[in-house]
Amino acid sequence: MRRYFLLLLLGWLAGGAQAQPDPLIINVDGRRTTSLHGSWAAIVDPFDVGYRTYRNTPSGNSFFRHRRPQHPADRIEYSFEDAPRLEVPGDWNSQRLELFFYEGTVWYQRTFTYRLPADRRLFLYFGAANYEAIVALNGQVLGRHEGGFTPFNFEITELVHDGENDLVVYVNNRRRAEGVPTDNMDWWNYGGLTRRVLLVETPRTFVRDYFVQLDPADPSFLTGWVQLDGPERTLTVTLRLPELGLVQTIRPDTSGRGTFRLRVPERLERWSPEHPRRYRVELATRYETVVDSIGFRTIETRGTELLLNGRPIFLRGISIHEEAPFEGRRAFSKEDARVLLGWARELGCNFVRLAHYPHNEAMVRTAEAMGLLVWAEIPVYWTIQWENPHTLELARQQLRELITRDKNRAAVILWSVANETPRGEARLRFLRTLIDEARRLDPTRLVTAALEHRYVNDTTIVIDDELGRYLDVLGNNEYIGWYDGPPEKARRVVWQNAYDKPLIMSEWGGGAKAGFHGPAEQIWTEEYQARLYREQIAMLRRIPFLVGMSPWILKDFRSPRRPLARIQDYWNRKGVISDRGQRKQAFYVLQAFYRELAQSAIND
Template sequence: MIRKILGIAAGMMWLVNGGVAQQRVVENINDNWSYLELPVEHVSEVKNKDGWTPISLPHSWNGEDAVDVIPGYRRSISWYKKSLSMDVLDNDKRYFLYFEGVNIKSSIFVNGQLAGDHVGGYIGFEIEISSFLQKGENEILVKVDNGYDREVIPSQKSDFFIYGGITRDVWLKSVSQTFLSDIKITTDKVSAQSATTLVELTLDGPLSKNQEVKVLLVDPDGQVVAQQTVKAEAKTSVKFKTNDPQLWHVDTPHLYEVKAELFNGKKLKDQVSDRFGMRWFEFQENGPFYLNGERLIIRGTHRHEEHAGVGPAMTNEMHRTDMELIKGMGANFVRLAHYPQDPEIYRACDELGILVWDELPWCRGGVGNDQWKTNTSQMLAEIIQQNYNHPSVILWSLGNEIYWLPDFEDGDHTNEINSYLKELNDLAHKLDPSRQTAIRKYYEGADIVDVFSPSIWSGWYSGTYENYEAVIDQSIAKYPRFLHMEYGGSSHVGRHTETPITGKGFVDPSKFEEEVNQVEVKSVAKSGDWSENYIVDLFDWYLSITENHEQFAGNAQWAFKDFGTPLRPENDIPYMNQKGLADRAGNPKDAYYVFKSYWSDEPFAYIESHTWTERSGPKGEARNVCVYSNSETVELFQNGNSLGVKTRDTKQFPAAGLNWDVDFVAGENELLAVGMKDGQEIVKDSLVITYSYEQAGSPSELVLSSEWLENGNYLVTVTAVDKGGLRCLDYEERVYFQCLGGGDLIKNQGTPTGSEVIKMANGKASIEVKPNDNPGPLKMTVLNQYFKGTFLNIDKSHAKEQL
């Protein structure tokens, strides 16, 4: 079994103390590793090599190079090394290394000997090292390879980076010779009145007649509500019945716990625990979704596992923050795209109340050869076995766009793909009859899996967003269990327009699917402005439909955060897919607040937009201003004067009716939005907009300025201005930052202030710069093909005085 009970995947760690010998010890060993970027195959070749650098885990060698300005990223072999000091080597103990994720193939050596291998970069695995250890110092070497290998999914043609490294936590576990190696918890009969829980335990090691297993059921309040003691066998199981269970729900994610104790006579030999939830769900045929017998609109998003500056090597705190932001906007569902993710994500989803679509990384590439099939089937088995106990998981996805761009000859043949897809579907149901299978954008296999998502990109890759309701009506009627995965579009932070391009007049509004070949397709994705305004309108329209549709199961927006991809070098931020509701560092864009206004119960108000504080237009021409809020009513003020109170109605567009036509005065306009409930003020938001009746002419120069930041760095901003000094709000050309001395650019982050090459947003772009300790000014320049160079010297003494 792959779901080894370390107390890690379950969110706990057992050290048995209080006068009893520590039979199970689980220790995090992320610190004090060394890294060698040397692409050699054999362990003998690295033993005496120079160039090792100290690191801590998680780590990826593609943390920055994936999104730098140089085409390509490192796809090769690297080595990791750690010394394990074993002052005491107990012959009655067994020792294991557990890796939460190594991307994408790995080999583990202990004292020069191969202890084990693993294929698949997104799944945890365990290697026993007992027979390789010696008293004293032990050398652990890990060979990691993210090089091209068409026999290992995901396909190299996927729209995301295949990062290399030990990208998640590593643990050292010591246990008794006989120990509890797996705990599987199934709640196959659940109702509001009662629930049946089957606990299946796997024991590893020699068994004797004196061994017993004690199993305890602990309720969400921490009380032991049932227990059984049974004879220890290789496969041991017990069953509990619970009356009036506290059900797991997205609003009340109650978690029970199973504790299992292994005894030899009266001596405790091992102890493990895992949490689970009691719940049931149903996709009604050609209709909505039900959780615990009540209709629930699935309100979702997607997540790629990466973050600015570190790529996939995220800390648990970073993972948790992502999920709290997702829950904070009111989402109750996340599709893990396009691979299983860090154990912290499943733990957070269990605790926060977020349903999970867990996905096998069969993303593009078609079907492969026999070795490819062996690897892929093994990955699916590992995913299910590892994540089985999580109540948040409701769907095992078998892939995404699986027929696209085949890696093998004839790999896109429907008969071959369907034959193998049926094998995977049968395997998933065999390993887990309690959940359903799914797939996205493979129409020929729609009737093989339980739940299907077609490709619907109305308003971006095809058609207009106003056609969305007609498309989902067609899909509900066509597919027995329809769940819409992926919709949205790209937005560049700070880019705004009074008249966003909608596609009307030049795209076919009836179309909705993304074409494989986009070269000749007319779409908003190709012709639009990538403004925050347009994508806000698109999401607003979608949500006004889905929140009021009686037969709709739900959907998931693509994607929560901007993420890196090798397929998009010419994007406004190079190599970034900018469809996120937040930037790559997790800072929310305007669109985040649209979802929060429809989904969240936490009172808030947000004037669109805090990144649109400089606007222009003819005198006397009113501009529409939206306030996104979940308040019953909102009153908007301009320079202290009330513009009226409006009542929120989700059937109205835009902003559920919370929008006002504002006649801006020249100069500063202070807007104040006050949200009310039962006539009482509960939230407010304010914004100052500088308005001009004069439209800027053609850009005349690029002007550099700087702002000192509290972290000691500088934010250097370039602004395009005309001959009269007016900011050119429609200038969007690419600019190139350089630091000529006195500091270093904070670059290769894939963020609006962390890219040395970036397109401007309303005539402005910025980058963060870290000053060094050398005397003299910080020297900056910016240029593009039209402006050959603007220079700025920053006196760093100001920063030293501030610090």
Template sequence: MGLTLSAAAQQPFQTLLVGVDHRADVTSLNGDWHYLVDYPPFRALYTGSGAINDRGYAMNSHPDITSGPHNDEYDFATAPTLKVPGDWNTQVPQLFNYEGVLFYERDFDTTPKSGTRTFLHIGAANYRSHIWVNRKRVCDHEGGFTPFDCELTGVLHAGSNFVVIGVDANRLQDGIPSVGYDWFNYGGLTRDVSLVTVPAAFIDDYDVHLAHGSSWQPGNTELSGYVHVLGAAAGTSVTVDIPEARARTSATTDAEGNARFSVKAARLSLWSPDSPKLYKVTLSSGTDRLTDEIGFRDIRVDGIRILLNGKAVFLKRVNLHAEAPIRGGRANNDQDAATMFGYLKDLNANFVRLCHYPHDERMTRTADREGIMVWSEIPNYWDISFKKPEVYAKSSAMLKEMIRRDRNKASVILWSLSNETGNKPERTKFLAGLAAEARQMDPTRLITSALNTDRREGGKGILEDPLTDLLDVVGMNEYMGWYGDKTEDADTIQWTLPQKPFIMSEFGAEARLGNHGPVTRRWTEEQQAYIYKHQLVMFAKIPQLRGTTPWVLLDFRSTTRNIPILQDGYNRKGLLSDDGRKKQAFFIMQKAYKENTVGKPE
């Protein structure tokens, strides 16, 4: 069941307000924030002993430089500004390659209301964050891709207030991910920031889904789940109302604040890529009320098949990094989501792997509306410190934050635990613990990982990894014709794979847009397309194949990709260039997906 953690090693689990964008009393703090860079040795954030410095920039003092006493040489009031949400790398040329500490500051007006609680909601900040409001540190958080909330109740006062956030983007050996990864380390407040005011007892978490039994039941219209009311006494009433489905019920909270419910829907259409139906679901308890949009569907495995609402499906998909097309930088707005989903639709994809970390919530909400199924992943990438309990605690916290945020998204069908981790006993024990936690939190979805532990014996490819025993769906990354093997070997290779639904979770080759030549010349569009053609021949011979995921939809920045002219700081395996222009390989997968010539659901 994973590692046993001492109390000191356990990661604090911050309050997480699920459904923030569907609450009534939310004030956006997006926009211009003043900033100051804390260059090494980072004395504004850390003391000489390595503790957090609560007396540095967090004080937000305004020294009188003309006649007052000597003070630290800083003043946020006259400092330049950055847009939030947004990474600092693409906004300030001098900070493009900066991986360090930067402080943000913003003034805001508010009037605290009696009988309420106020939180600062941060969609994501990369990588470690320390937050002060009116000179009081209100919370700390580690993890660059999941949301968290800091309670401000009792810290705010009527009128003008200020918040200072120190964000440390330094890579950590014991971080998740660790120090080595193949994407750009965008630092800063990369997602939305807002103030959220709620009643003293309020709904902070909920799960509303189609009842998930041991087998698929045709005609199932039973909805079940729970609503958690933080600060509620046992016996507090909760109401779940879905008018269009003619489903309404009430329940009461237990001693832990959970109100579990079950209700039959009189009229229910199930969510699918062909019909991505969403229902307005209103949850209320006391004076708290929120309305979300939720779809209902059933996802499970049957032998080597993946069943959606009882029907076998093949996942026609692609990998996607959270990097904004055309403008570059971390994707974080509605236009970014619309552009990327436009590419997915053009490719005829019905599924996307959001790699290698949870993406902005706009992506999963857009997937709900557009009917695109989703693989969502936490950044246990390559080699992390699997033996350390404190690292397991960090990964567990990220898993919980990912699941809590997106458990009500019908589009999300797979929780992924890792990518390309080595076959070591400590890795398997680590991920076994996470798999158990994920299933306990959400037994309605499937568990997967992307493996690269296959080996070759003659003309055979063999995947024997104990991690596959823990997975519902097995993913495997291979780059035949690029990193190893001959391109043509794909035509004849015989795979020995687990008897489970199998997804070729990565394959492909790098090509610079507009670089042309024979199929034998590396970095050409022709060679990339040639590799894809032979991959399709191989896919037809894998009985367990239930999905294919080319690497990757768009070229993306990576500090490890520095061949001049060909890469220039980009991973060039995209089916499209970073500015959205199509390479030859795009049309190969577009045609295969449209004509359903790759893979079969049964």
């Protein structure tokens, strides 16, 4: 009912404006942009009075209109001018104590001044807004986006004023059963304009999207495509890689799409964790030159092996939530990414699992620059509405937005379509649709999911989830020593694999409060967590088809599911680093293991 009302409202307010965002512009860092970061007016609206009357009909005084009193008798019961402020990008939960647990609507407003040349176009770009956003410029609703972790943009060329402009954004983060993720999760539901907001200026005809990668079938060739947007869709595009001396002319068809294939010289250096080499890539038309830095590598499987650039690799990883170091808030900046990924590097990682949703673009680009391989994931998490067509379309949309944004990032080797989902025919149909979509959008990477296993008897575990038949790489979450018996249980467990495919142990671990010490048998102590890690590592060494792991998790993170006073206090304490940056004993246990693995790989 609420979704129907919002769509009705959009049509009523927008006078026929499109309800969905425009096709996504990639690599906004390579374009002419203006930041809209800073202090925004913010009205907290738990009853959604900003868009509906007490009769549940569209309000003629919707906050999108941003009305001001014209004479003393005017009754207008909101004011952006007098409203408190919130910083953008940022979540509202960490900025104001009274919004700590808040889930609902906040209206954001700011003005900006712009003068757009006659031969240019302008887009309003959002890195993400959690969870639902409706955007209006100068009183005109542009459209709506659902999904809290992927980017979207609207063209505002015909609506932007020459001078001051008024921007209003409705953001609602209420959890919903039909959503992706659903209304049950184990992380903080940070609401707001949590990532960057930019104005992106382009020529009338511009390079909107492109894909430049090694051909997985024959990596001696570079293949890909370019997509133009604008009236001159057959405009010639020149692809250049100046460091390799490569130049290719691309002639798009009438849809604006052009393809290319060219042989790369033998001196091309492959991107790898040890040598994260990236090349300058230019896509030029007579109106613009879009520049990117792209690394080139191959990723494939051979039986139960994982091959990077044709050679077996073991993924020494860690899972990470998108939460800032040293403070409980949503991470969004390059500085946040450098600290989090720097901790992963200190741990000895060559791989990170960015759970359980698409992380901000700075995380992915920083990982690529630092030589960290990436597992990227959409929030098809636990139990969602498998038979709801709307839910499936939301999952497909978020997968498309993730792949569109990050498909040129060499660091990303795995698209994950699910985490800990229960078996069943409806779930299998749902996830097979996503797997097919991922392969259609990007045939150069592998597809995975974090599965659950099955006990054959007290000591034998088999990974035989039907979904594994359709994945390239198996993921598995297990918590022996935490949710599944004592740590010593790991000594007698034997693992079996129903598929001739490689396995990543995508989650394992247990909690400890930093600074809490005691016997190794006492739960919540650093000693217990370290003991659990030692037992797990000994077990994992015995799994012949294991090609990597990403223990849960790098640092403690906020979760409303964790209320234990004086221990959790609404923090999930499974981090090997505390929320204040303290290394726990388990950190050093894992670090020693990874150093041993790294040295062994060098010797091999």
